[in-house]
Amino acid sequence: MVLIDASTRWSHVSLLSTRNFAFANLLAQIIRLRSQFPDYSIKKIRLDNAGEFTSQSFNDYCMSIGIDVDIQFDPHVHTQNGLAESLIKRLQLIARPLLMKSRLPSSAWGYAIMHAANLIRLRPTAYHKFSPLQLISGKEPNMSHLKIFGCSVYVPIAPPYRTKMGPQRRLRICVGFKSPSIINYLEPMTGDLFTARFDDCRFDxxxxxxLGGDIKEMDPRTKDITWNATNLSFLDSRTNACEQEIQKIIHLQNVANQLPDAFTDSKKVTKSHVPAMNAPSRIEIPAEISERTLANESMIRKKRGRPLGSRDLKPRKFKQQVVVCDAKEVQPSQEENEHFENIALEDNINNNDTSKEDPITFEEVNIPDKDRNVDNFEISINYVSNGIQWNRNDIDVNDIFSYAIAIDIMNEHDDNEPKSIDECRRRNDWPKWNEAIQVELKSLEKRNVFGPIVHTPKGVKPVGFKWVFVRKRNEKNEIFRYKARLVAQGFSQMPGIDYDETYSPVVDATTLRFLIGMSVFERLQMRLMDVVTAYLYGSLDTDIYMRIPGGFKIPDAYSSKSRDLFSIKLQKSLYGLKQSGRMWYNRLSEYLIKEGYKNDPISPCVFSQRSESGFAIIAVYVDDLNIIGTPNEIENTAKYLMKEFEMKDLGRTKFCLGIQIEHLRNGIFIHQSNYTEKLLKRFYMDKAHPLNSPMVVRSLNVHDDPFRPCEDDEEILGPEIPYLSAIGALMYLANNTRPHFAFSVNLLARYSSSPTRRHWNGVKHIFRYLNGTIDLGLYFKNGANATLIGYADAGYLSDPQKAKSQT
Structure with missing residues (x-):
């Protein structure tokens, strides 16, 4: 891993035995630099897009100490991080001749790289006439300790091992230096690395x-060096050293989330007088405000991202990144105060009965911000519960993003799910929750999930646990089952140590629609089966230890010791673990393939089998199995699955992936009316006036086009306008059962990074169209043409601003 300072070109190189130590090593270097150079703060860190660096904990830490994290967009385009890539190339160019000059094998490349890094720090660059080391230390570097890499060095023998008539020094191999007074050398016979004082050594x-001695033909067994990299277990992010450092910034992150509008790059933030359901409460500013009050507030908000009236217990130094203004500078003029205006929003108001609800009004508040080139944030629709903010410049509005938004909307109910067992006890439906808890405990015991209670191995941090409570609903949004899950807190697992692969294929909406159409055209049957506690059937591929849940009795031999010293070794995959989904899929696929089912290579979640009496197709979505085929084969498949797994037969498929499926006499009708109603209520558009089309007529004149890009004099929407959430929720609906307004959604999605009031009006136009067409969907009719038809339209005028063809 290489680090390089863009100002001085000072660099640091670390040899890591595994990528898992990259995050801990980088965090340790940041802490070391901040302690060694307290007067020079780190402004920005530019990283490649490797998985070991995309850690939320690292982002939280950098945010808390005022460091901007810039991640390379495309990991395959190395020029985006050219400074670091250039350093790596220089290291290779210097290390290669060092190894060629010496008689060391190529496996000693690590020592050559470290020596090359030391040489680079001593050499001037084209950017400076002084060396990086001199720019950092302020002193001219000493070159007297430099010796040729791989040369002979005679190291003194320690006094206890000397003899009066024996040699006083031993021949060793010099492989660089640790500091000007300490050298690194190898023992020729074993290849082990040691250090010695420079003044005590003699060089040739x-x-x-x-390696292996001064012989012409090297022993094949000694051609490769077996050397141990520096033990970084104490820097592992799971250990207390880094865990404590990360925990220090958690409360700062929560504080920063309290004022999301403090991070917007807009000079004006649209702000509601009515507390939003998806935003924290705010202090409203009266329309007429005195200069004294405004000056006092500006003094409080010198540090942005902190609650009003709070103080920083550990103030930090910022250089050039934050400009602290005087209160007099941020006072708005009388003209600006008079410029505040109220804009009525009619979307959620029933015009026939305006006496029941007061109109919701918006106020535009000028925020002094001369620098507009900052992150463009938007709070999520569930900001109160999860505290998540999105950067509009970085979010990729794709199917994964839209599905996550849709899941949040579908799981929202007027009566929220309980968060703990204590909350369940306080509810009227506690007997049903208690029954679900007992069923879960019996399932865990039946599947032999938990092993014995043991001493937690040294260096292992057990994963935590929590109870999750869910009420299962049918296609009519009616509760039909209470579920309780004891899940592991897999977020503490380390990739490469606690798990390797996590991918578990599941059926998507496109595949499901194709299978539905196939069942209609071929006159097949559809049947849905649910695997009870599916994840508990998977076997773990690594040793996982979990904290002891409440109610578990510790053996008498351990009763005198602290409960925290012990943990439970998991024998089966548990819900919440990173690899549990994959372990269950592997278990199911092995069982089906053993019986002769064939796995589709393009869609691995689909299994099929053909016999003389017919065929059956199994579409897997986690623990829900959709079986499509002839009646006899469906029955045989169901019996075969029940031999191995405990299953529930749910009959005809009526609800899957948020799609409602109605089996009619002449075909199948799929729709998402329940989701559409929740969507409209979530964005407060359920009482808006319906419209007949999903989009207004566009103009060929680029200046009159309502969907033109953001202009220089236009303001970007404030962070409390859920533009990204609306686009994601609509995209999920358009891609599943409402393709007729997919173009409108995709057009508005182009402006996700800089949406304006015009684009938000376009989103509300689609909402009004949905309010009048809630029950629309797709109908698969018997006897229709079963041929697949592809359609593509080159929209030469869909982008009149840039004249790009959109296909």
């Missing part, structure tokens, strides 16, 4: 020893 730069 004309002789280059080889």
């Amino acid at each position: 730069e004309t002789v280059f020893p080889a």
Whole structure:
């Protein structure tokens, strides 16, 4: 791992035995630099898009100490991080001749790289006439300790091992230096690395020893060096050293989330007088405000991202990134105060009965911000519960994003699910929750999920646990089952240590629609089966230890010791673990393939089998199995699955992936009316006036086009306008059962990074159209043409601003 300072070109190189230590090593270097150079703060860190660096904990830490994290957009385009890539190339160019000059094998490349890094720090660059080391330390570097890499060095023998008539020094191989007074050397016979004082050593730069002794033909067993990288277990992010450092910034992150509008790059933030359901409460500013009050508030808000009236217990130093203004500078003029205006929003008001609800009004508040080139944030629709903010410049509005938004909307109910067992006890439906808890405990015992209670191995941090409570609903949004899950807190697992692969294929909406159409055209049957506690059937591929849940009795031999010293070793995959989904899929696929079912290579979640009496197709969505085929084969498949797994037969498929499926006499009708109603209520558009089309007529004149890009004099929407959430929710609906307004959604999605009031009006136009067409969907009719038809339209005028063809 390489670090390089863009100002001085000072660099640091670390040799890591595994990628898992990259995050901990980088965090340790940041802490070391901040302690060594307290007067020079780190402004920005530019990283490649490797998975070991995309850690939420690292982002939280950098945000708390005022460091901007810039992640390379495309991991395959190395020029985006050219400074670091250039350093890596220089290291290779210097290390290669070092190894060629010496008689060391190529496996000693690590020592050559470290020596090359030391040499680079001593050499001037084209950017500065001074060396990076001199720019950092302020002193001219000393070159007297430099010796040729791989040359002979005679190291003194320790006094206890000397003899009066024996040698006083031993021949070793010099492989660089640790500091000007300490050298690194290898023992020729074993290849082990040691250090010695420079002044005590004697060098011969004309002789280059080889491993295994000074022989012409090297023993094949000694051609490769077996050397141990520096033990970084104490820097592992799971240990207390880094865990404590990360925990220090958690409360700062929560504080920063309290004022999401403090991060917007807009000079004006649209702000509601009515507390939003998806935003924290705010202090409203009266329309007429005195200069004294405004000056006092501006003094409080010098540090942005902190609750009003709070103080920083540990103030930080910022250089050039934050400009602290005087209160007099941020006072608006009388003209600006008079510029505040109220704009009525009619979307959620029933015009026939305006006496029941007061109109919702918006106020535009000028925020002094001369720098507009900052992150463009938007709070999520569930900001109160999860505290998530999105950067509109970084979010990729795709199917994954839209599905996540749809799941949040579908799981929202007027009566929220309980968060703990204590909350369940306080509810009227506690007997049903208690029954669900007992069923879960019996399932865990039946599947032998938990092993014995043991001493937690040294260096292992057990994963936590929590109870999750869910009420299962049918296609009519009616509760039909209470479920309780004891889940592991897999967010503490380390990739490469606690798990390797997590991918578990599941059926998507496109595949499901194709299978539905196939069942109609071929006159097949559809049947839905649910695997009870499916994840508990999977076997773990690594040793996982979990904290002991409440109610578990510790053996008498351990009763005198602290409960925190012990943990439970998991024998089966548990809900919440990173690899549980994959372990269940592997278990199911092995069982089906053993019986002769064939796995589709394009869609691995689909299994099929053909026999003389017919065929059956199994579409897997986690623990829900959709079986499509002839009646006899469906029955045989169901019996075969029940031999191995405990299953519930739910009959005809009526609800899957948020799609409602109605089996009619002449075909199948799929729709998402329940989701559409929740969508409209979530965005407060359920009482808006319906419209007949999903989009207004566009103009070929680019200046009159309502969907033109954001202009220079236009303001970007404030963070409390859920533009990204609306686009994601509509995209999920359009891609599943409402393709007729997919173009409108995709057009508005182009402006997700800089939406304006015009684009938000376009989103509300689609909402009004949905309010009048809630029950629309797709109908698969018997006897229709079963041929697949592809359609593509080159929209030459869909982008009149840039004249790009959109296909």
